[in-house]
Amino acid sequence: MPLMATRLRPQLRIRDAQLASLMRLMETEARAGCPAGSLYAQSLSIALATYVDGRYAHGSPAPKRQPSRLSRRQLSIVLKYIRANLGSAISLATLAALVRLSPHHFSLLFRNTVGATPHQYVLGERVGEAARLLAGGSTPLAEIAQHVGFANQSHFTDVFRRATGITPGRYRELRRFPSLLGPEPPSASATPPDQARRSRGARG
Numbered sequence: 001m002p003l004m005a006t007r008l009r010p011q012l013r014i015r016d017a018q019l020a021s022l023m024r025l026m027e028t029e030a031r032a033g034c035p036a037g038s039l040y041a042q043s044l045s046i047a048l049a050t051y052v053d054g055r056y057a058h059g060s061p062a063p064k065r066q067p068s069r070l071s072r073r074q075l076s077i078v079l080k081y082i083r084a085n086l087g088s089a090i091s092l093a094t095l096a097a098l099v100r101l102s103p104h105h106f107s108l109l110f111r112n113t114v115g116a117t118p119h120q121y122v123l124g125e126r127v128g129e130a131a132r133l134l135a136g137g138s139t140p141l142a143e144i145a146q147h148v149g150f151a152n153q154s155h156f157t158d159v160f161r162r163a164t165g166i167t168p169g170r171y172r173e174l175r176r177f178p179s180l181l182g183p184e185p186p187s188a189s190a191t192p193p194d195q196a197r198r199s200r201g202a203r204g
Contacts, residue, residue, distance in 0.1 A: 039090050039119045069113040074099040078110070086126055087149045092118060126150065127163045134168055135175040141168050 070078070077098050082090060095118055096106035110118050126148040133144050145156035160168045 039092055039095075039122055068109055070099065070109045074109075075113055082122055082125060085149075086122075086129055087147050090122055090149070122149075123159065124163075127160055130156065130160060130168065131164070131171065134172040144168070 078095055081095065081098055092103045092107065095110075096103045099106065101109065107118060110121070114121055116124070130144050130148045130150075133139055133147065139147075141156065142153045145153045148156075150156035150159065157167055160171070164171060166174070
């Protein structure tokens with residue numbers, strides 16, 4: 001279900017907090033060198049296009065339909081691909097092509113099916129795999145970051161801390177010596193809180 005071809009109504013001196021928020025997220029990501037990867041950038045782009053189309057387009061709105069979902073087979077194909085390619089750049093276009101859908105339609109169906117955007121889900125899988133590696137060995141943090149698809153160790157540490165409340169190094173220590181360093185460390189979240197807030201705001 002691609003976006004309708006519409007024309008935008010000219011608007012002067014508008015104040016739109018949602019639009020401004022989306023633009024700030026895109027600018028911040030671009031200035032940082034896109035550490036979150038193409039999946040996040042593409043999700044923001046689709047969110048921006050969808051919002052602008054719905055808010056400022058001229059013409060009759062598209063008829064509302066009941067939310068639809070990916071089939072079990074489609075979901076299985078996508079999730080298997082994600083798990084097998086955590087260390088690689090995963091794009092929205094690639095995921096959508098696996099089940100022969102447009103990126104916009106795929107994003108909608110994926111979120112309806114799993115309760116998270118593609119970007120949220122992939123990030124959660126990367127954090128979960130990183131937690132498993134941290135608990136099971138002494139692999140350097142930089143290698144773990146690369147192995148699970150983060151741009152660099154700094155980005156990995158930032159995302160992991162937001163998902164679990166502690167740094168990767170601290171997580172490893174708590175898993176190794178739980179009786180000496182305090183209570184059971186938090187589990188790796190499937191949807192890092194900050195990324196979830198971004199994505200909810202972006203509707204990507």
